[in-house]
Amino acid sequence: MRETVLYGFGDSNMWGWDARIWSADADPRLPIQSIWIEMAAGQMGWKLLNDSMPGRQIPTGQAADLFISSVTAAHWDVLLLMLGTNDYLCLPGDRSCCKIGSRWMETLEKLTKRFPERKKHIVLASPPAARGMTPAVREEMRHEYRSTAEQFEIRYFDTIGISLSLQYDGIHLDETGHIQLAKAVSQFLRQMDFPVFEKN
Secondary structure, three states: OOOOEEEEEEOHHHHOEOOOOOOOOOOOEOOHHHOHHHHHHHHHOOEEEEEEOOOOOOOOOHHHHHHHHHHHHOOOOEEEEEOOHHHHHHOOOOOOHHHHHHHHHHHHHHHHHHOHHHHHHEEEEOOOOOOOOOHHHHHHHHHHHHHHHHHOOOEEEOHHHOOOOEOOOOOOEOHHHHHHHHHHHHHHHHOOOOOOOOOO
């Protein structure tokens, strides 16, 4: 049996953005080994496919189709989705979290139709709470992500409910935050029963 493969799809917090780097000549990424999803996969003894990039929002339209194509082409056993921070920051007006939940609908409908037998191998994680989010907003975000996951019969990971250490910008995880999240995610994954698929 081959090793278990974790596919991570996320934004700069999964990519490892270091907001302290200002020089255009410097790498704005934390060391690979200190990024939470890299650490979590290592703690599980799993192989990782880290498909993340700074600035990414929840895919819709053509972006959703490209995402489905990428996931279909890859060999994975567990798919972990963590997006929403950039959507929240870019929302006009009251930044209603309901709008964020609705943005997931198209992508998750396509994803679960493409992989109906793997619903319990898909994890929808709420994003880390940005500094300044009120308790009411955090609870609204948690509700939107949990109810969306339940609607599509996939798993939910409550990142926003974890107190994580952030960089000075109040958005990106610092080294301690990455360690904290890696520990929480690996504990969550250990409780799941994820059989390995031989092929997609």
